[in-house]
Every structure is written in structure tokens, then in C-alpha cells.
Amino acid sequence: MTEPTAKQIKDEKIYQQWGLTDSEYELISQKILKRLPNYTETGLYSVMWSEHCSYKNSKKVLRKMPNKSPRVLAGPGEDAGILDIGDDQAVVFKAESHNHPSAVEPYQGAATGVGGIIRDIFSMGATPIALLDSLKFGPLKNGQTKHLVNEVVAGIGGYGNCIGLPTVGGEVSFEDCYEHNPLVNAMCVGLLNKTEFKHGTASGDNNLIIYVGAKTGRDGIHGATFASDEFTDTKNKQRSAVQVGNPFIEKLLMDACVEIIEKHSEWVLGIQDMGAAGLVSSTAEMASKAGSGLVLNLDKVPQRETKMSAYEMMLSESQERMVLCIKPDYLEEVLNFFRDYELDAVVIGRVTTDGQYKIYHQNNLVTDIPVDSLTEDVPEYDRQETEPQRMIDDKDYRFIPEITSLEETWQEMLQRPNIASKKHFYQTYDSQVKANTLVRPGGDAGVVRIRGTKKALAMTNDSNSKYTYLNPFIGGQIAVMEAARNIVATGGEPIGVTDCLNFGNPEDPEAFYELDKSVEGISSACELIKTPVISGNVSLYNEYNEVAIYPSPMIGMVGLIDDIDKITTIGFKKADDLIYLIGQTQDDFNGSELQMQKTGAIKGDLRPLDLQTEKFNQDLIKTAIAQKLIKSCHDLSEGGLAVALSESAFDNQLGFEIKTTLTSAQMFSETQSRFLVTIAAEDQVKFETLLQTDFELLGQVTTEPEFVVTTTDEKVSIDGRQAETNWKEAIPCLMK
Template sequence: MIEPTAKEIKDSKLYQKWGLSDTEYQLICEKILNRLPNYTETGLYSVMWSEHCSYKNSKKVLRKMPNKSDRVLAGPGEDAGILDIGDGQAVVFKAESHNHPSAVEPYQGAATGVGGIIRDIFSMGAEPIALLNSLKFGPLDNGKTKHLVDEVVAGIGGYGNCIGLPTVGGEISFEKCYENNPLVNAMCVGLLNKTDFKHGTASGEGNLIVYVGAKTGRDGIHGATFASDEFTDTKNKQRSAVQVGNPFIEKLLMDACVEIIEQHPEWVLGIQDMGAAGLVSSTAEMASKAGSGLVLKLDDVPQRETEMSAYEMMLSESQERMVLCIKPQFKTKVLDFFKHFELDAVVIGHVTADKQYKIYHHEKLVTDIPVESLTEDVPEYDRPEIEPKRIKENQSYHFQPQIESLENTWQEMLQRPNIASKRHFYQTYDAQVKANTLITPGSDAGVIRIRGTKKAIAMTNDSNSKYVYLNPYVGGQIAVMEAARNIVASGGQPIGITDCLNYGNPENPEVFWELDKSVEGIASACREIDTPVISGNVSLYNEYNDEAIYPSPMIGMVGLIDDLQKVTTIAFKNATDLIYLVGKTTDDYNGSEIQLQQTGSIKGDLSPLDLNKEKLHQDLIHQAITRNLVASCHDLSEGGLAVALSESAFENKLGFEIKTSLTNAQMFSETQSRFLVSIRPENKQAFEDLIQQDFELLGQVTNETDFKVATSDTSVSINGMEALNNWKGAISCLMKSKA
């Protein structure tokens, strides 16, 4: 291919196809370079100035997030965030989206999303210990969606299982708005000895830049630009922008990088993953952070395809690649070290003091631009925002369910795809590899023990986008607090979050308003429970034919369990244990599963969330667990009390007998700030003395499998085994049924 000249790029406006606006291109030409950028340079700016890499549309909003606490060792700006957990140890975690690639090539899109987030963790010097995911698809009523779900799940499981990391938690939901734009968010958690922490910087004139890992091919070129564009009937087939992963190389790369940092920390000055925008983003960001310049020689880059251009090599997003900055005296040792792992490792450049980014190809200088022009000179936009009309129109609407048969409604709710067991999917994932998993998928949070200590890490991710659609501010608060309740119910203390902010086109004022308000809600909830946002990802332009997805912030939260004796699950343990509902129940049906079940859509506003009450209930439950008063604990979310009771009974095939002041409808209310707790009878007085208010003793666990329920409206006996079979089998039946 003959590359267009700089003038031809300008005249044809080729840069527009790569995501640069006329204004941005003019800024590059007239303010930064004082000349026209050539083909390679234009490509570099297009990916580095994309939303996916620069956050040019969202920086203003992201600054509202709290990112500091006494535990924070590294926050936004690094490959992943780090929190101190005492005893010289730290937990490292981050979440990333791989939405567009997964829509086009679901297996590889999901697999490489997992691979990329794992590299973010070990690039910090940490050993990855667990994976989670948050998935959103269209309804399971057509073959295309079923294929998409199967392939995404297979990609996640295939990559994680091959690399030997347990997938311990996550969520999956189904809504019409995700039919053509699914969401695939992956999260990874790692452990780090604080002394092993490495920054992603390239500093020190004369120090060397080393390329390590798989060879570079033509896959994933312009992946960052692709992720920063919306889908239409004609623009969703860009398969060349999707990477191809190899988990076996990733396993070698992970083991090698963790070992070299742990055993030879003096050899490595900086390390960074080649993720979005590949070689350009990793090297430019490393140099920019250090205030340095770089010279790269692309003829030395390992290549798996012939006659690759500088443009292709710099923009390729081939997987399983890392960049290291090392001192020259350790060159031989470093290269030999990686050779032992059968990995390509070559010097491809060196650090300079002139702050220029220079690239040579076939001994010709093909790029000479200021490093910071790629990372710091990106325009930052202050987008207009408008409250959508639906917000005001729906404020006075209050949905009230009609329950003709409590038993029938109960059984029907357990079969809803958003509520039914997701075992059909997560059985693909190995949750027990490495034998450190204490709580596997299906509970409120996954829990991993820290070997050699009494401690464990609890982890979860949550994203109820229906709430955010109805009220972005309150919905953002709920996303954080539901994640926190999951951590608390598992015996942990929430300590920090990562996020994936999935929205439509930010140039649409209504979409930007949704983003802004939901982030304000997230920030207010994080401040209330002291959980700083230490890492994350923004994924915008999630649209199909100008129809945006629901605003979908995903909250990934980590908690610390300081004593393994505190690890708690949702499952009822013994007959005669007492069952308590902590928190008041009101008529909260807008955006609920019962509203969807009865009307097929969602409408209305949300009740304000009392953050003080939420925090109080979390603290009381944490204290009750700490005092060994709690046998089981489950937070109430989709489907309300009826679903929480059922899920708590299923694992050990127990039943319950309860009497409550709630109405039939309120059994499905989704009022926030509530927990379902079971305790031994001898702990009754101590538990009630601790909680004091806003609780109701519902009844007790039974050896019989039936669910005996007396509400203020009626009394029923529900066949618990039928309920279990309905809940367990609903997804499998939907996946097997003909579209």
C-alpha cells in the first residue's frame, strides 16, 4: 500500500475516518506541529486522542470521583489501582470494557478483554488472583443473542481457565437496549508486596526500552478508535479492529513479569501493558509520565507478518505484549531472563531528554512529535447537558403490582432471566483453580483467602442500569451501595472501587447529563462509605442506529476480611435458625423486576436513598458478623424479599416458615438498604440489642423444603423443590428453546 501524503490526508480529510474532528486536526497542524502530520503521525494522534485513550469527553466528570484514602497507594493514571491492606501487602484491581469487540467477534472480544485486564494487574508487579465480569445482553428470545452469549461466556472461560485464574463472581442481565450493543466488562484482582510496586514510567536518559511477549501482527489496528464510535447497520463489521488472544503466551508473560519484579526489582525501572492503541499508548504514556522523550526503532520489533508499515506496527493491538524500561547494564540479564520463558524480548529504543517522540522505520525518521502532544495536549470538552424529558414526565408515576396469586407470582419471578440462576453460564468458569476460593459464583461476593494470613479479599461487581435510566443520581448511589452490601454480607469491609462507565454518545446532551448525574451519585455514595475510586474505564458511544443503551455504570468493589472466621454466605445453615429482615420496606416498584414482569417496561422515579441509613445498616451487619452472631446474610436487590428468601434456602435445600407485616406486593419491593439475616436462636437477644430498630423477626428456617409464608394479605405454602427447579432451569430452557 502506498501511504497518502500529508497533503492528501488533509485534502481528503482521511483523519475524519480515524475519529479526529476538523478542529482537532487543525490544532495538531497549527498549534502543536506547525506543519501537516504525515500518515503515521496522524494515525498516532487519532488513537491517542480517541475517547477510549484520552477521556476527552469525560475528564470533567471523572474529577468528581473521590480517589484518596489512607489506604490508597496508587490511583487513576496507573494501569491499576492499589490499596494497602496491612502487613506489607496491597490489593491491586481494575475493570475494563470490551464492548464493541465483543459485539463483532464475541469469543475473541471477550477473551482479549480478560487478557488485557490481567496484564494491567501484573504490570503493577502484582500477582493476579481472581477474575470477575459484568455482562449485559438483549433478551434471550432470538438465536443471534443466544450465540452472542454463548461465545462471550466461552471466551471469558477459555482465557481465564487456560491462564489458571479463578473466575469467582460477576453478574449477567438481559434488556432490550443491549441487543445490538452488548456490554462485556472484565475485572481482575491481584496481590502485591508493597515493595514490589512498579510505576509505568520510562525515565533516565539512555535507559533502554524493551519489548516483551507475542509478535506484532495486523490485528486490532485502530481498536481504540473503533471503541470510540457508535454502531449502525453499516458500521458494526470492523473485524480487523478486534484482537486475537493466546492465553498460553499470556501465562508465560504473567509468570515472567511477576518473577522478574519480585526477584530482580533493580532490573526493571518501569513496566506497562500494551493495551488500547498498542505500542504507541504504552510507550508514549511511560515517557510522558516521566517527562522524557523516546526513540523507537521499529525494525527491531518482533513481527509475525511481512512488510508491516510503521503505522501498522504502532497501532496494532496484538495481545500478550509488554513494554519495560531498564538500565543498559542489565540488558543481557533481562533478555536472557525472558528467553528462559521462551518469550520474545528485544530492545526497541531508548529514553531521551528532549521530550520528543521519534520513530525510525527502515532507518528513516517517520515520526518526530512532542511526547506530551499525544497525552497532555488532547482537547478536553465540556459538553452541554440536558435532562431527558422522561425524567420530569415520570416523576409522579408510581407503579403498584397486582398480585392475584402470591404463589404463582413467586414462581414466575424466580424464572425471570435477570433473577434465575446463572449457573448455566458460570459453570464454564473454573472458580476453584489455585485452591484459594472460599466463596464461588452464586453468592453475594466472591472471596479469596490470602495464604499465610488469616485474611481474605471479598470482591463483587454490580450494575442495575434500569435504576440509572429512571434516576441517574440515585441509580449511581444504588450501584455503589448494592456492591457494598454484597461485600458486607460476605463478612468484608468495603475499601475501594473500580468502575466501567458505559454510556451512549456524549455529544448527545441527554446522554452526557446521564453520565454527569450518575457519576455525582456514585461519588456521593463513595464518600459516605470511604471507598475511593482508584481505577476504571469509560466506554462511550454504546449505541446502535442512534439508540443508546441504558446508562450503565458498573461498580467493581473490593473488601477486606481481616479474619477467615468472618466469611459469610447467603445460604441458610440449620433448621430452627431465626430469620430477620433488617431495614424497612416501602412500595418501591419503579424500575423493578416485578414492574418488568407485569408491564414489560420500566417507568417512574426512584425513592431518594438515605445514605446515612444505608451506612448504619451496613455497619450494624458488619458488627453482627464480627461478633459471630450471624449464620447467613444476603442483601436484597432484584426481586426483593421473596427472591432473597428463596436464594438463601436453595443451596442447602432447606425451607422456611415466616409471618410478616408486608403485603403480597411488598414481598417483591426493591427498597434499598435491606439485609436478610439468619441467626442461631441463642443469639436472638444479642442480635436484637445490637440492631435495635428497623428490623423484623420473620420466622425460622425449617428442614422441610416448603416455603410457608403468611403476609398481611394471605397465607401460602410454596413447593420449595419446584421453586428450586424453576430457578435453576429457567436459563437453560431459554438457551435451548428455538428462537
């Protein structure tokens, strides 16, 4: 194929197909370069100026996020964020979305999402220790969706299991709006055994740029642009934009990068993974951060396909590749080191001091542009925002359910896909590999021990998009606080956040309002509980035929457990333990699973979240766990008290007998800031003295798996075994 000339690109507006607008193209050609960019250069700008790489529509919003605390060693701007956890150790974590690739090629889309997030962790010199995922799909009612779900789950499991990393937590939910635009968000957590780490920079005149890892092919070209575009009936089959992963090469690359940084730190000046926008983003960002320039020779790049053009090599998103900056003195040692790992390692360029980004291909200079023009000169947009009409129309609507049979509603709720057991999915993942997992999937948070210490890390991800749809600000607050409750309920202290901000088209004022207000909500909650947002990503343009997904911010949170004896799980432990509900219950049914169950839709506004009450109750639980008073703890979320009681009883096949001041409907209310706990009967006085807040002694745990419940409306006895069967088999039944 003959590449179009610079004039053809301008005259035929070819740049528009790659996501550049007319005004952006004019800015590049008239103000930055003062000439027409050639084919390769236009390609570089199109990916680097895409939303996925540049955050041009979201930067102003993201600046509202708190990203400082005494623990923060590295925040946004690096491959992953780093928090000090004492004893000269640090935790490193980040989440990334791989939504569009997973919609088109679900297995590889999900697998390479996992591979990419793992590279972000070990590029900092950290050893990855655990994975989590947050998945959203359409309803399980057709073969196409079931195939998509199976392939995404297989892709996540296939990659994580092959590389030897446990998947210890996550969430799966199902709503109509995700049918054609599923969300696949992956999170990785790593450990640094010292608080020194490597920045992704390329500095020092004539220092060398080394390419390490898999060969470059034609997969994933324009992946970043593809991720920054909407789906329509005609635009969603771009398979060439999806990468292909090889976890076995990634395992070698991971072990090699961790070892070279740990044992030969002086060899490596900078390191970064080739993620979105491949070779161009990694090298340009490294040079720009250091205020330097680069000269690259693409003839040196290891290639697995013939006759690749400069454009294809620079934009390829082939997986399992890293860029290193090293001093020439250590060249032989570095090349030999990677050779021992059977990995390609070659010099592809050098650092310069002129700030220019020069690329040679077949002895021709094919690119000569200012490096900062790719990273710093991207226009920042201040988008219009308007409150969605639905919020104005439904502001005063309150859904009050009628429950004619508590038992019938209880059993129906346990079978709702958003509530039912997700074991059908997570049993695909190895959650025990490396033998450090202390709490496996199915609880409030996954927990991984830190060997050689008494410490552990608790980790979770949470995203209730129905709430964010009804009220983006309160929904953002709830996402953070639910994640925090999950950490606290497991015995941890929340210390930091990563996020995936999954939204629609930012050029739509209502969609931009959702993004902006969600971030304001997230920020206010994070500030209160001192959990800085240290990493994350933005995924916009999640639409199909101009209909957007629910605004879906995903919060990934990590907590520190200073003593593994504090680890608390959701399961009731033994008969005669006392059951308490901590926190007040109100009629919070707007956006609830019960509203969906009864009406098939959500509607109305959310009650403002009392952040002080939320924090007070969390602190209370932390104190009670530290005093060894709590036997089990579970936060209340989807499905309310009835679901929390059921899940706590299922864990060890126990039952309960309770009498409550709540109505039958309030058993399913989704009021925030609540916990369900059990204590030993002999600790009752001590525990209630500590509480001094809204609490209710509900009753006690029983040996027989029977749920005896007395509300203000009725008394029922529910067969716990049948309830557990319904809860466990709902999803396998739907997936048949």
C-alpha cells in the same frame, strides 16, 4: 498500498474516518506541529486522542470521583489501582470494558478483554488471583443473541481457565437495549506481597526500551478508535479492529513479569502493558509521565506478518505484549531472563531528554512530534447536558402492582432471566483453580484467601442499569451501595472501587447528563463509606442506529476480611434458626423486576436513597458478624424479599415459615438498604438488643423445602423443590 500524503489526508479529510474532528486536526497541524502531520503521525493522534485513550469527553466528570484514602498507594493514571491491606501486602485491581469487540467477534472480544485486564494487574508487579465479569445482553429470544452469549462466556472461560485464574464472581443481565451493543466488563484482582510496585514510566537519558512477549500482527488496528465509535447497520462489522488472544503466551508473560519485579526489581525502571492503542499508548504514556522523550526503531519490533508499515505496527493491538524501561547495565541479564521463559525480548528504543517522540522505520524518520502532544495536549470537552425528557414526564409516576396470586407471581419472578440462576454460565469458569477460593460464584461476593495469613479478600461487581436509566444520580448511589452490601454480607469491610462507565454518545446532552449525574451519585456514596475509586475505564458511544443502551455504570468493589472465620454466606444453615429482615420496606416498584414482569417496561422516578440509613445498616451487619451472631446473610436486590428468601433456602435445600407485616406486592419491592439474616434461636435477645433499628422477625428456617408465607393479604405454601427447579432451569431452557 501507497500511503496517502499529508496533503491528501488534509484535502480528502481522511482523518475524519479515524475519529479526528476538523477542529482537532487543525489544532494538531496549525498549533502543535505547525505543519501537516504525515500518515503515521495522523494515525497516532487519532488513537491517542480517541475517547478510549484520552477521556476527552469525560475527564471533567471523572475528577469528581474521590480517589484518596490512607490505604491508597496508587490511584487513577497507573495500569491498575493499589490499596494497602496491612502486613506489607497490597491488593491491586481494575476493571475494563471490551464491548464493541465482543459485539463483532464475541469469543475473541471477550477473551482479549480478560487478557488485557490481567496484564494491567501484573504490570504493577502483582500476582493476579481472581477474575470477575459483568455482562449485559439482549433478551434470550433469538439464535443470534444466544450465540453471542455462548461465545462471550466461552471466551472468558477459555482465557481465564487456560491461564489458571479462578473466576469467582460476576453478574449477567438481559434487556432489550443491549441486543446490538452488549456490555462485556472484566475485572481482575491481584496481590502484591510487598507495598513496593513499578510505575509505568520511561525515564533516564539513554535508558533502554524493551519489547517483550508475542509478535506484532495486523489485528486490533484502530481498536481504540473502534471502541470510541457508535454502531450502525453499516458500521458494526469491523473485524480487523478485534484482537486475537493466546492465553498460553500470557501465562508465560505473567509469570515472567511477576518474577522479574519480585526478584530483580533493580533491573526494571518502568513497565506497562500494550493495551488499547498498542505500542504508541504504552510508550508515549511512559515517556510523558516521566517528562522524557523516546526514539523507537520499528525494524527491531518482532513481527508475525510481512511488510508491516510503521502505522500498522504502532497502532496494532496484538495481545500479550509488554514494554519495559531498563538501564543498559542490565541488558544481558534481562534478555537472558526472558529467553529462559521462551519469550521474545528485544531493544526497540531508548529514552531521551528532549521530550520528542521519534520513530524510525526502514532507516527513515517517520514520526517526530512532542510526546506530550499525544497525551497532554488533547482537547478537553465541556459537553452540554440536559435532563432526559422521560425523567421530567414520568417524575410523579408510581407503579403499584396488583398481586392476584402470591404463589404464581413468586414462581414467575424466579424464572425471570435477571433473577434466575446463572449457573448455566458460570459453570464454564473454573472457580477453584489455585485452591484459594473460599466463596464461589452464586453468592453475594466471591472470596479468595490470602495464603499465610488469616485474611481474605471479598470481591463483587454490580450494575443495575434500570435504576440508572430512571434516575442516574440515585442509580449511581445504588450501584455503589449494593456492591458494599454484597461485601458486608460476606463478612468484609469495603475498601475501594474500580468502575466501568458504559454510556451512550457524550455529544448528546441527555446522554452526557446521565454520565455526569451517575458519577456524582457514585462519588457521594463512595465518600460516605470511604471507598476511593482507584481505577476503571469509560466506554462511551454504546449505541446502535443512534439508540443508546441504558446508562450502565458498573461498580467493582473489593473488601478486606481480617479473619476468615468471619466469612458469611447466603445459605440458610439449619432448621429452627430465626429469620430477620433488617431495614424498612416501602413501595419501591419503579424500575423493579416486578414492574418489568407486569408491564414489560420501566417507568417513573426512584425514591431518594438515604445514605445514612444505608451506612447504619451496613455497620450493624458488620458488628453482628464480628460478634459471631449471624449464621447467614444476603442483601436484598432484584426481586426483593421473596427472591432473597428463595435463594437463601435453595443453598442447602431448606425451607422457611414466615409471617410478615408486608403486603404480597411488597414481597417483591426493591427498597434499598435491606438485609436478610438468620441467627441461632438462643441468640435472639442479644441480637435484638444490638439491632435498635427497623427490623422484623419473620419466622424460622424449616427442614422441609417448603415456603410457608403469610402476608397481610394471603397465606400460601409454595413447593420449594419446584421453585428451585424453576429458578435453576429457566436459563438452560431459554438457551436451548
